[in-house]
Amino acid sequence: MNRWIMGALALAGWITTGMAQAQELIVEKKIFELPSFTTQSGRTLKQVRVGWESYGTLNADKSNAVLICHFFSGNSHAAGKYAAADPQPGYWDAIIGPGKAIDTDRYFVIASDTLVNLNTGDPKTTTTGPASIDPDTGKPYGLDFPVVTVRDFVEVQKALVESLGIKRLALVAGPSMGSLQTFEWAVSHPEMVAKAMPVIGAAEADAMLIGWLDVWAAPILVDPDWNGGDYYGKAPPLAGLAKALTAVTLQANHQDWANATFGRRPAKEGEEPGKALANRFQVQSVLDNAGMARAKLSDANHFLYLIKANQLFAAGGISLADGMAKIRAPMLYITQPKDLVFTPDMVARTVKAAQDAGRDVTHVTIDGVRGHLDGVMSMKQAEGAIRAFLAK
Amino acid sequence: MNRWIMGALALAGWITTGMAQAQELIVEKKIFELPSFTTQSGRTLKQVRVGWESYGTLNADKSNAVLICHFFSGNSHAAGKYAAADPQPGYWDAIIGPGKAIDTDRYFVIASDTLVNLNTGDPKTTTTGPASIDPDTGKPYGLDFPVVTVRDFVEVQKALVESLGIKRLALVAGPSMGSLQTFEWAVSHPEMVAKAMPVIGAAEADAMLIGWLDVWAAPILVDPDWNGGDYYGKAPPLAGLAKALTAVTLQANHQDWANATFGRRPAKEGEEPGKALANRFQVQSVLDNAGMARAKLSDANHFLYLIKANQLFAAGGISLADGMAKIRAPMLYITQPKDLVFTPDMVARTVKAAQDAGRDVTHVTIDGVRGHLDGVMSMKQAEGAIRAFLAK
Numbered sequence: 001m002n003r004w005i006m007g008a009l010a011l012a013g014w015i016t017t018g019m020a021q022a023q024e025l026i027v028e029k030k031i032f033e034l035p036s037f038t039t040q041s042g043r044t045l046k047q048v049r050v051g052w053e054s055y056g057t058l059n060a061d062k063s064n065a066v067l068i069c070h071f072f073s074g075n076s077h078a079a080g081k082y083a084a085a086d087p088q089p090g091y092w093d094a095i096i097g098p099g100k101a102i103d104t105d106r107y108f109v110i111a112s113d114t115l116v117n118l119n120t121g122d123p124k125t126t127t128t129g130p131a132s133i134d135p136d137t138g139k140p141y142g143l144d145f146p147v148v149t150v151r152d153f154v155e156v157q158k159a160l161v162e163s164l165g166i167k168r169l170a171l172v173a174g175p176s177m178g179s180l181q182t183f184e185w186a187v188s189h190p191e192m193v194a195k196a197m198p199v200i201g202a203a204e205a206d207a208m209l210i211g212w213l214d215v216w217a218a219p220i221l222v223d224p225d226w227n228g229g230d231y232y233g234k235a236p237p238l239a240g241l242a243k244a245l246t247a248v249t250l251q252a253n254h255q256d257w258a259n260a261t262f263g264r265r266p267a268k269e270g271e272e273p274g275k276a277l278a279n280r281f282q283v284q285s286v287l288d289n290a291g292m293a294r295a296k297l298s299d300a301n302h303f304l305y306l307i308k309a310n311q312l313f314a315a316g317g318i319s320l321a322d323g324m325a326k327i328r329a330p331m332l333y334i335t336q337p338k339d340l341v342f343t344p345d346m347v348a349r350t351v352k353a354a355q356d357a358g359r360d361v362t363h364v365t366i367d368g369v370r371g372h373l374d375g376v377m378s379m380k381q382a383e384g385a386i387r388a389f390l391a392k
Numbered sequence: 393m394n395r396w397i398m399g400a401l402a403l404a405g406w407i408t409t410g411m412a413q414a415q416e417l418i419v420e421k422k423i424f425e426l427p428s429f430t431t432q433s434g435r436t437l438k439q440v441r442v443g444w445e446s447y448g449t450l451n452a453d454k455s456n457a458v459l460i461c462h463f464f465s466g467n468s469h470a471a472g473k474y475a476a477a478d479p480q481p482g483y484w485d486a487i488i489g490p491g492k493a494i495d496t497d498r499y500f501v502i503a504s505d506t507l508v509n510l511n512t513g514d515p516k517t518t519t520t521g522p523a524s525i526d527p528d529t530g531k532p533y534g535l536d537f538p539v540v541t542v543r544d545f546v547e548v549q550k551a552l553v554e555s556l557g558i559k560r561l562a563l564v565a566g567p568s569m570g571s572l573q574t575f576e577w578a579v580s581h582p583e584m585v586a587k588a589m590p591v592i593g594a595a596e597a598d599a600m601l602i603g604w605l606d607v608w609a610a611p612i613l614v615d616p617d618w619n620g621g622d623y624y625g626k627a628p629p630l631a632g633l634a635k636a637l638t639a640v641t642l643q644a645n646h647q648d649w650a651n652a653t654f655g656r657r658p659a660k661e662g663e664e665p666g667k668a669l670a671n672r673f674q675v676q677s678v679l680d681n682a683g684m685a686r687a688k689l690s691d692a693n694h695f696l697y698l699i700k701a702n703q704l705f706a707a708g709g710i711s712l713a714d715g716m717a718k719i720r721a722p723m724l725y726i727t728q729p730k731d732l733v734f735t736p737d738m739v740a741r742t743v744k745a746a747q748d749a750g751r752d753v754t755h756v757t758i759d760g761v762r763g764h765l766d767g768v769m770s771m772k773q774a775e776g777a778i779r780a781f782l783a784k
Contacts, residue, residue: 206650207673218639219610255599261599274432277700284602
């Protein structure tokens with residue numbers, strides 16, 4: 001795999017910049033099942049299952065638990081490896097592990113898959129969503145699955161955490177959509193969150209982000225194989241989902257990366273893009289290939305439900321000011337000024353609302369050429385800030 | 393039509409902020425035909441036709457001609473009205489007209505449709521592209537139409553200009569894709585361009601823009617009605633083209649506009665977006681409706697050929713440094729720092745290359761909440777700079 005493809009694929013969390021550590025975590029995927037779960041939209045689902053992992057050991061008084069929430073296209077593999085031979089560890093391995101910023105010698109770190117997780121084709125992901133079998137009908141839910149929200153993701157995590165006897169989390173943290181869950185936790189269950197670390201996100205999706213998320217979804221809706229969401233047992237809308245994932249990958253990156261990595265090179269030597277409609281630039285073929293590789297392991301309806309959950313997001317389902325007023329946890333808010341998804345002005349509104357509400361918020365920025373993705377790939381930069389935040 | 397739809401449609405050039413003037417230009421659409429035209433890609437096309445307009449009077453020594461080049465989804469209607477009752481004048485009417493910055497009492501202003509112009513369903517647009525009848529076969533070209541470039545657009549304009557006996561243009565100007573044509577003119581025909589005024593563009597498309605243009609095109613490629621470009625006489629890929637135009641409209645705007653105009657309001661009172669998958673926010677429905685309205689007058693293959701021309705663009709087909717070295721015209725370069733299409737860093741590279749080559753370039757910025765679109769809608773701000781530039 002060449003370095004360009006590696007770069008494009010990094011969104012998947014398949015590849016991170018985390019260096020191999022002498023002392024590696026070996027982790028196992030577990031499954032949590034709720035016999036019954038009622039969504040914010042009022043539907044009761046049976047046998048709701050999500051995958052989860054943990055790193056470190058829960059202490060006797062159960063006061064050392066940390067919850068890590070994953071990003072849009074990620075899953076609960078936040079740190080460590082399933083086997084020593086795995087090519088890459090979990091996506092935040094640079095800051096989670098023995099002796100690392102989120103020190104698993106000290107903390108019991110939990111990470112769980114969300115509802116409607118994208119990676120239905122990945123055996124290491126367990127989720128409940130439109131692709132799951134409805135126990136009442138024996139068939140996939142399809143679009144009969146109810147709308148779910150970031151709050152629903154949080155409520156499932158809360159049930160998981162409580163099933164372990166944990167009453168309060170020492171830290172809730174996550175990048176991107178993981179930061180939305182972090183804000184939601186801090187607003188909806190302030191008594192359960194001792195500290196919060198939202199990364200590359202904001203406490204509310206603005207109109208522009210709602211619009212962008214529709215741009216991501218558009219190719220799925222137009223793909224005839226999507227068929228109004230009814231494609232289980234038939235050909236899935238692979239072409240549309242691949243194009244959707246291409247858009248995600250592009251916007252999650254930054255021009256500094258695209259220009260430095262691809263420039264205006266043709267995809268194939270000798271096939272100049274100007275010579276034929278089908279001849280392409282390298283940036284086009286790499287992004288498309290990465291999108292298709294991801295699409296084969298993903299579900300298009302889950303993508304659309306994730307889009308909806310992100311569009312609906314406003315922490316606590318209330319105004320930014322009212323949401324911030326409910327938070328009790330000190331916050332370490334880590335963002336990247338080149339972020340094209342959660343833009344600096346969205347971040348600034350969140351910071352201002354937190355400050356106006358008198359919250360204890362420390363805002364630090366990280367740098368890099370990946371833009372949004374630096375919040376997944378370049379977190380080592382924030383190590384000092386995280387250690388200081390956890391120590392205070 | 394409510395103000396939100398007006399905003400979203402403004403990209404079409406249907407609506408501008410140009411105020412009605414006491415002294416209005418009444419213009420007529422004309423057609424220019426080339427019996428034969430050979431593209432940069434080496435194909436000779438017969439009967440190449442483009443529409444054009446002019447404002448003002450060509451002087452005796454034919455030294456007062458100005459050429460205005462249109463943007464991606466625009467056409468040659470740059471100023472004036474076809475009839476006094478027209479709801480809106482041409483897109484740059486704020487700066488083109490009697491006594492205005494580009495003063496038609498003084499200049500003879502020409503504006504022409506490009507090849508592969510998007511607006512094939514608009515009776516006021518004339519263009520040659522995949523939707524045109526190939527005189528050799530009596531059928532639409534479809535994807536048999538050759539790849540065309542911004543240089544091809546310029547060569548057709550050059551033939552038009554020369555057919556009027558004009559040997560040198562006092563000014564070449566245009567917004568967005570019009571600025572690409574402006575740069576191309578200045579690099580490829582330096583002896584013919586006395587002054588150049590590129591607006592909200594750059595002298596080279598970077599890797600990121602190439603990627604974004606693919607995101608715009610994606611829904612067309614996935615639409616089954618696109619059918620590999622073979623849809624003439626059948627149902628056109630309206631759904632895909634509408635989604636493509638929605639993406640264009642969003643990226644041509646800015647979050648300051650989206651947030652102030654739509655916020656998180658639902659599309660319909662009482663139909664909360666969280667209640668059902670189909671319930672939407674206002675920003676979603678307005679953008680989709682605007683995209684569909686545009687799609688009905690547009691051609692999907694033309695859209696794809698325009699995407700290709702923009703992706704291929706590097707002024708002169710050479711490096712930025714080599715291109716700038718060829719320019720002789722003083723330049724007034726007008727950009728908008730909030731531009732999400734031609735980003736500030738792409739603009740900065742163009743400015744630096746011009747300065748490094750010792751070019752006479754004046755860079756001014758305009759402001760507003762529309763981002764890229766301010767270069768179409770808010771040009772009155774640049775009036776003083778344009779007058780000073782033309783006077784020097």
